[in-house]
Amino acid sequence: MTEFVAHFDVDAFYASVAVRDDPSLRGKPVAIAGRSRRAVVLTASYEARPFGVRSAMPLYKARMACPELVVVAPDMAKYKAVSREIFAVFAARGQAVEGLSMDEAFVDAGHRDFGAACALAADVRRDVLDATGLTVSAGIASGKMIAKIASDACKPNGLLAIPPGDEARFLAPLPVGRLWGIGPKTQRRLTSFGIQTIGDLVALDESQLREFFGAWGAQIRELACGRDARRVEPERETESISTEETFEYDVRDERELVAVLRAQSLELAEKLERENAGARTVGIKIKRGDFSILGRQTHLIEPTRAARAIFRAAVACLRRAQLDGAPVRLLGTRVASLVEGEPLQIGLFSQR
Numbered sequence: 362m363t364e365f366v367a368h369f370d371v372d373a374f375y376a377s378v379a380v381r382d383d384p385s386l387r388g389k390p391v392a393i394a395g396r397s398r399r400a401v402v403l404t405a406s407y408e409a410r411p412f413g414v415r416s417a418m419p420l421y422k423a424r425m426a427c428p429e430l431v432v433v434a435p436d437m438a439k440y441k442a443v444s445r446e447i448f449a450v451f452a453a454r455g456q457a458v459e460g461l462s463m464d465e466a467f468v469d470a471g472h473r474d475f476g477a478a479c480a481l482a483a484d485v486r487r488d489v490l491d492a493t494g495l496t497v498s499a500g501i502a503s504g505k506m507i508a509k510i511a512s513d514a515c516k517p518n519g520l521l522a523i524p525p526g527d528e529a530r531f532l533a534p535l536p537v538g539r540l541w542g543i544g545p546k547t548q549r550r551l552t553s554f555g556i557q558t559i560g561d562l563v564a565l566d567e568s569q570l571r572e573f574f575g576a577w578g579a580q581i582r583e584l585a586c587g588r589d590a591r592r593v594e595p596e597r598e599t600e601s602i603s604t605e606e607t608f609e610y611d612v613r614d615e616r617e618l619v620a621v622l623r624a625q626s627l628e629l630a631e632k633l634e635r636e637n638a639g640a641r642t643v644g645i646k647i648k649r650g651d652f653s654i655l656g657r658q659t660h661l662i663e664p665t666r667a668a669r670a671i672f673r674a675a676v677a678c679l680r681r682a683q684l685d686g687a688p689v690r691l692l693g694t695r696v697a698s699l700v701e702g703e704p705l706q707i708g709l710f711s712q713r
């Protein structure tokens with residue numbers, strides 16, 4: 362018996378909803394995007410992806426890459442309604458649900474044997490399809506990180522389950538950047554030393570790990586070996602603190618946005634201190650000039666209330682949003698997955 366975590370992620374969510382509701386779109390390259398001149402692709406159907414059409418790509422570039430692209434305007438109210446149906450399935454089948462976005466969640470699959478965990482994931486996939494007509498991909502593993510990597514690896518309409526004991530073998534050939542906590546900068550540095558895969562990382566000795574990661578070395582190694590003790594943490598609204606700013610004029614300059622994130626991080630750090638709490642999740646919210654809303658969030662290895670750590674995570678989220686100079690109307694920062702008390706530098710993997 363193992364405690365399993367499942368990760369579910371609907372395939373090309375917005376685009377799949379559009380195709381579901383307009384069968385004439387079936388089999389065609391579809392992009393969901395706003396109508397403004399500077400609109401970006403919010404989601405691309407799998408038929409559009411071979412052309413190189415991707416989320417966050419400016420729409421005019423997507424049209425150049427794929428002239429027959431069918432562009433559909435987003436319908437947020439509809440996505441929210443569908444999202445509620447999907448999360449109702451997660452809640453009915455799983456023991457705890459940690460939502461990551463409208464169409465993506467970790468689900469605690471509980472203590473069971475491997476076959477039963479796979480069956481649970483298959484049941485969720487079938488129930489979501491029955492309820493909404495959408496396909497959801499699933500990853501099952503003994504930890505969150507591997508469950509998420511697995512569901513990404515089997516998209517679309519897939520189920521990939523990693524048997525307990527196989528975690529390290531599954532991770533070894535993957536690029537180091539797939540590990541949580543290793544951003545593009547660290548990945549470049551590792552690659553320049555010939556460390557390409559997660560397996561290469563595991564092969565490093567302790568002093569090399571310390572050199573690359575300082576005090577985190579031992580934990581990064583645990584994660585690289587597939588030992589990931591983080592449990593599914595259901596989030597309640599009261600467990601997050603946020604702040605946001607609407608600009609008088611749309612902002613395009615990244616330095617200006619970064620300065621706003623810095624101020625917001627300081628504010629959130631103060632609030633966390635007052636609440637005597639630490640946060641495990643940092644997220645940002647962006648409202649673009651075309652009023653489309655974009656969120657990015659990141660999970661920290663350790664809970665924190667340090668302004669610097671919140672700021673760094675928020676900036677990483679901003680970079681991942683790939684705004685490329687698109688106008689921003691509103692920018693917000695949010696800390697969530699709060700834990701009580703002053704965060705201690707206790708090894709994550711020792712606190713099971």
Ligand SMILES: [Mg+2]
Nearest residue numbers: 370371374464
């Ligand atoms: Mg998705």
